[in-house]
Amino acid sequence: MREFEVIRRIRQENPSLGDRVEVPPGDDLGEVRLAESGGVVLAGVDQVIAGVHLADSAAPERFAWKVAARSLSDVAAMAACPAGMVVAAALSPDIETEWANRFASELQRIGSMFECPLIGGDIAVLPAVGDSMVFSSTVLATPDPEAGHRLVLRSEARPGDLVCVSGEFGASLDSDGGGHHQEFMPRIDVARSLHRSLGNCLTSMIDVSDGLSSELSHLSRESKVRIVIEGERIPRRHDSKLEQALCDGEDYELCFTVSATAELPACIAEVPLTVIGRVEHGEGVFLDSSGDQAPLEASGWEHQTRPAARDSSDSEGGFR
Ligand SMILES: [Mg+2]
Known part of the structure; x- marks a missing residue:
């Protein structure tokens, strides 16, 4: 299974979804x-699998943070306002009630922190100890009324725009996991603040989960x-x-484009904002090194089923 091929096929059906689907x-x-x-609601879903995205032994608070924060990062990518989340967990049969209580408490804490209350969910128990636990969060959001209910999409970068990022990239995984x-x-705060101050000059945006090179290729393709x-x-x-920095992924920073005339602040809420490139007519992503341009392959993380990955001798290691 190759994730992007499945997604491509799903998207071929987009025109048949009906006119109530806005995005x-x-x-x-x-x-x-x-x-x-006549109102609108945005939705997205993310999963965290023990042994893939986090160590099996990670604390319940870590699982709660990662699954909720991944969804909230997608809300940030649209410069939207979180409205609520529902979370499902498939837990190992040896997990104690105390563990599950700590997981739920952390979700509630995150919910109040981001004004995204936990409004529902489901807990299931896996067949056997040793089966990978799976956590899923569905987030609901609305467009920001203080930004005219506009959303920032991936598809509206324009030639002449500057390409910018928040924060830093690379080495998101320490050797100890x-x-x-x-x-x-x-x-979320950075995205909404940018959107409210720059308005239409914030032309496109994506969050960096799979890797900066991969997300740049999405922006390039969607915006043509x-x-x-x-x-x-x-x-x-x-x-x-x-x-x-280009390929590791799991940075969960923003990659966005702004009009060349936009006044980009150096930082928002102590998060630095940096111009890293420009948008031109044409297609593809290129890396400029002292004037020499080479195509930049989208070599970030792609989820695939690989039988070997279940083997403990798999050399790729790490968590995604
Ligand atoms: Mg995303």
Whole structure:
């Protein structure tokens, strides 16, 4: 199974979804117009699998944070306002009630922190000890009334725009399994503040989960533009190499485009904002090194079924 092939097939059916679907599959969240009220709601879902995205032994608070924060990062990517979340957990039969209580308490704490209350969910028990636990969060959101109810999509970058990022990239996973990938802060405040101050000059946005090179290729393809990145401008976490910054993923930062005339602040809420490239006519993503441009492959993380990955001798290691 190759994730992007499945997604491509789903998106081929988008035109048949009907006119109540305002944002079809293909962006960070989908949006549907409610028949009765005429209002709209955005929704998206994310999963965390023990042994894949976090160590099996991780604390319940870590699982709660990661599954909720991944969904909230998608809300940030649209510059939307979280409305509520529902969470499902398939737990190992040896998990204690105390563990599940701590998981739920952390979700409630995160809910109040981001004004995204936990409004429902489901707990199931897996058949056997050793089966991978699976956590799923569905987030609901609404467009920001203080930004004219506009959403920031992946598809509206324009030639002449600047390509920008929040925060730093690379080395999101420490050698002991911890690190940024389990502690990141969804950039909801940064996204909404940018959107409210820049308005239409904030032209497109995506959050970086699979890897910066991969997300840039999504922006390029959806907006039908060419993107040129200057590698040395990309802020790197710790002492990570350029390739790590481009490909590691799990940065959960924002990658966005702004009009060249926009006044981009140096930082918002102590999160630095950096111009890393530009948008041109054409297609594809290119890396500019001292004037030499080379195509940048989208080599971030793609979820695939690989029988070997279940083998403990699999050399890829790490958690996603
Ligand atoms: Mg996303």
